[in-house]
Amino acid sequence: MSGTSEGPRPSGVAVPRRVRPLITERYDVGRNSTELCDYRAAFNAAQLAMAVVDREGVVVSANDALALLLGTDRAELQEQYAADLIDLASDARTWHAYREVLHGRRSRFRCTRRLKHPDGRSLWAEVSVTPVPEGGSVLLAVTDINDRRQLQARLRHLQMHDPVTRLPNRTLFFERLSSALESSACAHGSTGRIGLCYLDLDGFKAVNDTLGHRVGDRLLAAVAARLADCAAGGNRTRGGGHLVARLGGDEFAILVEDSTGTEQLADLARSVLAALQEPFDLAGQRLSVSASIGVVERAVAGTSATGLMQAADTTLYWAKEDGKARWTLFDPERNAHRMTRQALSSTLRPAVERGEFELQYQPLVGLADGVTRGVEALVRWNHPQFGTLAPNRFVGIAEDDGSIVQLGRWVLRTACRQARQWQLDHPGVPPLFVSVNVAVRQVWDSDLVADVAGILAETGLPPHLLQLELTESAVMGSAGRPLQALQALSDMGVHIAIDDFGTGYSNLAYLSRLPVSVLKLDGTFVRGFQDEAHANPADETIVEAMVDLAHRLGLTVTAECVETSGQASRLRRIGCDTGQGWLYSRAVSPERIAEMLGAGPRPVHATTSQ
Structure with a gap:
């Protein structure tokens, strides 16, 4: 009998050819x-x-x-x-x-x-x-x-496999993934690529809660069997299936070694969705489920197990966010946006304390005479990594994580202090009012009335020189605390403006019950006036009707995004009160507004700053 060969005999150290020697027992003859x-x-x-x-x-x-x-x-x-x-x-x-x-x-x-x-x-x-x-x-x-x-093999199998589905578990999956990343990078004939379908079942918790864990386990086992069939069917030409594993709960993964590209992964994801859409018959229970799948496919070089799983987890989240029961392919640009959003979210609160924000001001100009009546305060974030960021890059994040309350309070105090300073520095001209945007979360999560009252008292700005802008969707249908807050602010003398009017609920019946004094027409209506040679009479009719209704209710109307003199002329003819846009000025520094005030109350008919 000879041992099984595990490779060639070491070079240069071969066992010599045996010549049968005369063997003598070599024991000490002197022993007992x-x-x-x-x-x-x-x-x-x-x-x-x-x-x-x-x-x-x-x-x-x-x-x-x-x-x-x-x-x-x-x-x-x-x-x-x-x-x-x-x-x-x-x-x-x-x-x-x-x-x-x-x-x-x-x-x-x-x-x-x-x-x-x-x-x-x-x-x-x-x-x-x-x-x-x-x-x-x-x-x-x-x-x-x-x-x-x-025995060791049996124990390892038990340690490395899920008892419910009999699939490889999380430990074995990561062991296999790490091995694939190491071997595929240098293996001859390998594609040098790897793919992963990461999925979970939509609404699985409801199955466990309503039918019990026994039915839930049967469902998981049945799902595992279908996934294994899909994985084997998609790899018949390579003599075996891809690795299917249960990572925990209702989460599964299909690892595709030597991937041939995103189309292979997309085909696999489609087959999985189709297989899981077929009803399951489980001991008298007929169940229908769906799955959301995150698909990642990339070169092995430069890829780590952690990085691949993070990308898969992110893509699975996108699939659920996009509506569930679908597969989504990893998108580097979308991920970069997500990473930027996370970076901004984690640094937003400290940025307020570090003084990284500043306010710029855009004039609100009377359309009849071209005289600046007020300014809108627009916040900018001077981010040390991403540069100057406009509000649309971070205000939504601040609203989501609640930091909008802290940021909004800073904006309100800074704008009121600046408006008061202009008033003191230029006593010979009519004072400008300052308009500040307020998020609906500021109304719910803070005592906005107390904040405004305190800041006005602290800065000395008269209440009638402060205008608060809320979006139409935030104020339409207001009841309870928001409506009480708006009414208290109006009673204080503060003006309330509805921003982007015409794009939300457009429930005009609420205008008679809300303490609103200004409507700001969304820029989409004004842009319809740009083509003077082929003007759409319907646009002008709609705007004229809204302006007329606002005036009948005792409200003034501001048009946003005024960019041409033609637009300004048509809005003036319709009866719109004030305009705001690049025709007059972009958002500028407080010093530039001070220069405008120092020149006196002259009409503004063209862009004053680029």
Whole structure:
């Protein structure tokens, strides 16, 4: 019997061709013959498979246990090279260690070998080689560890597989993923790419809550079977399926090694969605489920297991955000936007304290005479990494995480202080009112009335010189606390304006019940006036009707996004009160507004700043 070959014999260290020498037993003849007989009897009767090997690696004597283990006769083992019998020359490291013991340069050596029995079965054996004291030979012992290896294999299988679905679990999945990333990068013939479908079931919690965990587990097992079929079917040409794993709960992953591109992953995702859309019959329960899938496909080079899973998790979130029951492919640009959003969100609150925000002001100009009546305060974020950011880059984030209350309070205080300073510095001209945008969350999450009252008292700005702008969707349908707050502010003398009017609910009946004094027409209506040669009479009719209604209710109207003199003329003819836009000025610094005030109340008919 010979060991199974695990590779070529180490170069330059081949086992020499055996010439049958005359073997003589090399025992000390001076020893007590009775003691020697006892040793030999113990050696031959031992259950442990053993052999005495000379310094050339030739078997001098072997016991019955070794013969039985190797499936041969004891006599056949003598004069054989031990390295051939138990495959010690199959790799250089093992061969070198074995020779070191034979030559007396190492005290012991141990290794594990997989041997092939003459009857065709394989067995695992632990081999140890130890020098015989005061002798010129070594003792070779071979232990059958098949049962131990099988037990270890069973324990590993239990450790690495999910008991409900019998799929590989999270531990085995990441082990396989890490191995794939390491091997695919340098393997000859590999595509050098890897793909992942990461999915969870939509509404699985409802199944557990209503039908119980037993039905939920049956559903997970049935889903696992369909996923395995999809993975095997999509890889028939490569002689096997992709790895399907349950990562926990209702989360599954399909790993595609040697991916051929995004189309392969897209086809796999489509097949999974189609398979899961078919109803499940589970012990009398007929269930229908759907799944959301995040799909990632990329080059192995430069990819880590953590990075791949983060991308997959993000893409799965997009699939759910986009409506569920769908697959979504990872988009680097969308991810960059998400990363930027996260970076901004994490630094927004400290940025207020660090003074990274500033206000610019855009004039609100009377359309009849071109005189600046007020300014709108527009916040900018001077971000140390991303540069100057407009409100649309961060206000939504601030509203989501609640920091809009802190930021809004800072904007309100800064704008009121600046408006009061202009009033004090230019007593000879009519004072400008300042218009400040207020998010609906500021009404709900803070005492806006108290904030405004406190800031007006602190800065000394008269209430009638402050205008608060809320979006149409924020004020339409207001009741309870928001309506009470708006009414209290109006009673205080503060003006309330509805921003972007005409784009939200457009429920005009509310205008008679809200304490509103100004309507700001959304720029989409004004842009319809740009093409004077082919003017749309419907646009002018709509705007004229809204202006007329506002005036009948005692409200003034401001038109946003006025960019041409033609637009200004038509709005003036319709009866619109004030205009705001690049025709007059972009948002400028407080110093530029001060220069305008210092020049006196002159009409503004063209852009004053670029």
